[in-house]
Structure formats: structure tokens, C-alpha cells
Amino acid sequence: xxxxxxxxxxxxxxxxxxxxxxxxxxxxxxxxxxxxxxxxxxxxxxxxxxxxxxxxxxxxxxxxxxxxxxxxxxxxxxxxxxxxxxxxxxxxxxxxxxxxxxxxxxxxxxxxxxxxxxxxxxxxxxxxxxxxxxxxxxxxxxxxxxxxxxxxxxxxxxxxxxxxxx
Numbered sequence: 001x002x003x004x005x006x007x008x009x010x011x012x013x014x015x016x017x018x019x020x021x022x023x024x025x026x027x028x029x030x031x032x033x034x035x036x037x038x039x040x041x042x043x044x045x046x047x048x049x050x051x052x053x054x055x056x057x058x059x060x061x062x063x064x065x066x067x068x069x070x071x072x073x074x075x076x077x078x079x080x081x082x083x084x085x086x087x088x089x090x091x092x093x094x095x096x097x098x099x100x101x102x103x104x105x106x107x108x109x110x111x112x113x114x115x116x117x118x119x120x121x122x123x124x125x126x127x128x129x130x131x132x133x134x135x136x137x138x139x140x141x142x143x144x145x146x147x148x149x150x151x152x153x154x155x156x157x158x159x160x161x162x163x164x165x166x
Contacts (some may be wrong), residue, residue, distance in 0.1 A: 016089040017118060024122050033077055037070045044069050058137045074125030082138055083145035090115045091147025091153055108150055109159035115146035 023031065045070055048091035054063035057075075071107040075129045094111040101107045 004099065006096045006099045008096075009092045011090055013092035013096055016085060016092060018028065020089070020118075020122055021125065024125045024132070025129060027129060028133075029131060033039060033074050034070045035076075037073055040071065041070070051095055058133075058135045079138075079141060082141050083148075086119060086142035086145035087149035089118065089149075091149035093146075094150045104154075108154070111150060112143070112147050116143040119143060119146075 008054060018096065040066055047064065050069070051064045054061060054065065056062070057079075062072065062075055067075065093115055094107055097111055098104060098107040116139065119139045123136070123139050124140075126132040127134040
């Protein structure tokens with residue numbers, strides 16, 4: 001049924017989309033990792049080092065002073081999850097679409113724009129979910145994650161081909 005490897009990458013992209021949709025359907029309280037962090041990091045490692053950092057994200061200050069240690073760490077976990085899931089979605093979309101579109105450039109552009117579009121609809125979905133905050137900044141983070149996945153693959157592929165020629 002799935003004769004081409006690219007079919008499997010499209011399936012993986014659809015799985016990632018389903019995971020993201022499910023995740024966006026959960027309220028913050030259903031999804032928070034703070035209790036796990038409190039159990040796992042009860043000694044608050046690197047607290048003094050992390051305490052020196054403070055920055056703005058979506059108009060809110062992010063710091064241990066404002067949020068507390070565990071919510072500050074959770075912020076990085078959540079944003080890392082944004083970046084990582086869209087890194088994979090962009091990569092899988094590109095690998096699934098590349099053989100189906102003429103030219104790698106078209107596959108890059110289409111995969112990236114489609115993934116960014118999905119990120120925007122995902123944030124809209126969060127707006128409809130209780131206790132969630134949709135953010136334009138998260139769409140940008142997701143978009144950068146997707147583009148990073150695609151570009152990193154292209155760089156690795158190029159280096160691999162150059163090495164193979166030698």
C-alpha cells in the first residue's frame with residue numbers, strides 16, 4: 001500500500017498533526033508539567049544561574065522572580081516542545097512532499113508555509129479551548145522550528161552527498 005518512503009513521511013506528518021491537535025485540546029491545567037518538575041527537580045538545580053535571566057515574551061516578563069522556579073523551567077519545556085514538534089512536522093512534510101513536487105525549492109516553500117499555516121490554526125484552536133492563551137509569538141516559534149528542520153536536513157543531505165563524491 002505504501003510503496004514509497006515519502007508516504008511514510010506524510011503519515012508521520014499526519015501523526016504529528018494529530019498529536020498537536022490533541023495537545024491543543026487540553027487546558028493548561030490538564031497539560032501543565034509543574035507538578036512533575038516539582039517532584040523531579042525538588043532541589044531546584046541551576047536556580048542561582050537561571051535567576052540572572054529575565055526577558056519579555058509576548059508582552060510578559062519571564063523570570064524566576066516573576067514566575068517562580070518551576071513555572072520558569074516549564075516555560076522553556078513548553079517552548080522547546082513547540083519548536084521540536086514543528087521541527088519534526090516541517091521535516092516530515094518536506095520529506096513526504098519533495099518527491100511529489102517539481103523542484104526541491106518548491107517543496108521547501110510549500111512545506112514551510114503549510115506547517116506555518118497549521119501552527120496558526122493550532123493557535124486558533126487553543127483560543128477555543130478553555131484556559132489557554134493563543135500567541136502570535138508561538139506561531140513564529142513554530143514556523144522557525146519547521147524551517148530549521150527543513151534547512152538542517154538540506155545541509156546534512158548536502159554534506160552527505162559531498163562526502164559520498166569524494
